[in-house]
Amino acid sequence: MAKRPPNATDLIHGDAPPGALARTVGPPIQKGSTVLLPNAAALYDDEHFLTYGRTGLAAQAALAQALAGLEGAAGVALYPSGVAALSGAMLALLKAGDAVRIVDTVYKPTRRFCDQVLTRYGVEVEYYDPAMPADHLFAQAPANLRLVLLESPGSLTLEMQDVAAIAAAARARGVLTVMDNTWGAGWLFRPLDHGVDVSVQSLTKYVGGHSDLFMGSAAARNPAVFSKLSQGITHMGWAVAGDDAYQMLRGLRTLPVRMGRHGESGLKIATWLTEQSQVVKVLHPALPGAPGHELWRRDYTGACGLFSIVLKPGNDADGFLDALKLFGLGFSWGGFESLALACDPQLKVRRYPKAYGGPVVRLHVGLEDPDDLIADLAQALAGV
Ligand SMILES: Cc1ncc(COP(=O)(O)O)c(C=O)c1O
Missing domain, CATH: 3.40.640.10 (Type I PLP-dependent aspartate aminotransferase-like (Major domain))
Incomplete structure (x- = not known):
């Protein structure tokens, strides 16, 4: 007997319910609002x-x-x-x-x-x-x-x-x-x-x-x-x-591996920045002598790639940012790529404002080669 052509019910119920899933290293991605239940x-x-x-x-x-x-x-x-x-x-x-x-x-x-x-x-x-x-x-x-x-x-x-x-x-x-x-x-x-x-x-x-x-x-x-x-x-x-x-x-x-690299590169760059004449302060708690270092040393097992620098007063943070080539300008952090932004517009809302001694720029050190990032910062600092 000729099989009738499929109708709408066949399209909705014609597949077999899934059997046991093959085991992969990641979990299955289930998509579903409805969850089918075994009984009323x-x-x-x-x-x-x-x-x-x-x-x-x-x-x-x-x-x-x-x-x-x-x-x-x-x-x-x-x-x-x-x-x-x-x-x-x-x-x-x-x-x-x-x-x-x-x-x-x-x-x-x-x-x-x-x-x-x-x-x-x-x-x-x-x-x-x-x-x-x-x-x-x-x-x-x-x-x-x-x-x-x-x-x-x-x-x-x-x-x-x-x-x-x-x-x-x-x-x-x-x-x-x-x-x-x-x-x-x-x-x-x-x-x-x-x-x-x-x-x-x-x-x-x-x-x-x-x-x-x-x-x-x-x-x-x-x-x-x-x-x-x-x-x-x-x-x-x-x-x-x-x-x-x-x-x-x-x-x-891969968090531990990435974090290790962010932390190591960040500290290398932060240390280099402490020696630059255009930078008056490096705000990185893992840096010996920096504000908050003692608490960091007591509590933390390492550092991530996020820290800030204070440029010499009178220096133009926007000019410095615009000169950067490898550091992208943007919000957020924690990704594989390096980023930078000016902090002062956001610091204005503080209830207890502090004098940091110059324009504050935040850097996120990504997973690039730290020497390339240092070269990028050096050429941008040379221009400020
Ligand atoms: C310290 C901190 N907390 C929370 C958030 C918010 O995260 P999300 O962008 O996932 O909402 C951010 C984002 O930049 C952040 O910097």
């Missing part, structure tokens, strides 16, 4: 079944598990960007009537979220100087202080904080600590080991490593805190794609 009871059994794809499938679970190992966490929540991880963690942990203390060197979009969103929802926002000793910070704190946000080193001027002292003082008062640890990437510094409640990073930077992917993570050791972060994601409806999670996991595999 399972449809409403969220405790034993994953019932909807938004919470993440194989690749997201593999990435979260690997990051939990990196951070020493009970669980890691994934967000569509680093800013989403910072804002998501704060939204999940705060309520109207709470007060927060935010480090003054915080990443500018995090500051914007605190000033423009948290305040709208009745959270009192104040900034503190990164150098403020923990006991001063808490001596001045109101009774409704619920959360302290740290970012160390700050991503423009690289000011270091005494993370362990702040975390211990906060915990003694029942105040939560959240740290933006994008510089340390969980590899050079593990905030949870130092008493921080939530370690956040923009995975977009060093974990992704190729400047082509957005994602953020928030890691917690206390299961109750992690549960709040997860609930926050459920309430906000955030999701990350399986393809992105796969790519991020691929980046994580």
Whole structure:
């Protein structure tokens, strides 16, 4: 008997359900909003079944598990960007009537979220100087202080904080600590080991490593805190794609090798910069004698490629930047390529402004040959 031509039902149901997958070194990239469940009871059994794809499938679970190992966490929540991880963690942990203390060197979009969103929802926002000793910070704190946000080193001027002292003082008062640890990437510094409640990073930077992917993570050791972060994601409806999670996991595999090279080249270039007459200061915490070096030496196992320099007063930062050939001009960092930008326009919003002694330029040292980068900096400095 002649087989009838295929109809729409055949196109939808004509394939065989997948059998056991061949084992590859990376996780399968599953794509799915709908998750098919084995029986009617399972449809409403969220405790034993994953019932909807938004919470993440194989690749997201593999990435979260690997990051939990990196951070020493009970669980890691994934967000569509680093800013989403910072804002998501704060939204999940705060309520109207709470007060927060935010480090003054915080990443500018995090500051914007605190000033423009948290305040709208009745959270009192104040900034503190990164150098403020923990006991001063808490001596001045109101009774409704619920959360302290740290970012160390700050991503423009690289000011270091005494993370362990702040975390211990906060915990003694029942105040939560959240740290933006994008510089340390969980590899050079593990905030949870130092008493921080939530370690956040923009995975977009060093974990992704190729400047082509957005994602953020928030890691917690206390299961109750992690549960709040997860609930926050459920309430906000955030999701990350399986393809992105796969790519991020691929980046994580080579993080130590890349980070070693970023750190080594960065220090070589920073050291060379200390000897240049056009540079008055190098703001790199791993450089002996630089501000924050003692805290870095106490807490960190290495350095990444991000640091800043202060040009002699009167020198034209834009002229220097425009003369660079290998360093691209652009935001972000953590990728394989070297980047530079002027910091002063962003430093204007500081509550506790500091005199750095000249125009501040941030450099991200990528994976190029450091001698080529030095030659590029030398020719650009010669012109300032
Ligand atoms: C210190 C720091 N935290 C967070 C972020 C935000 O990351 P994302 O671009 O993934 O939102 C950035 C981005 O530049 C950053 O520099």
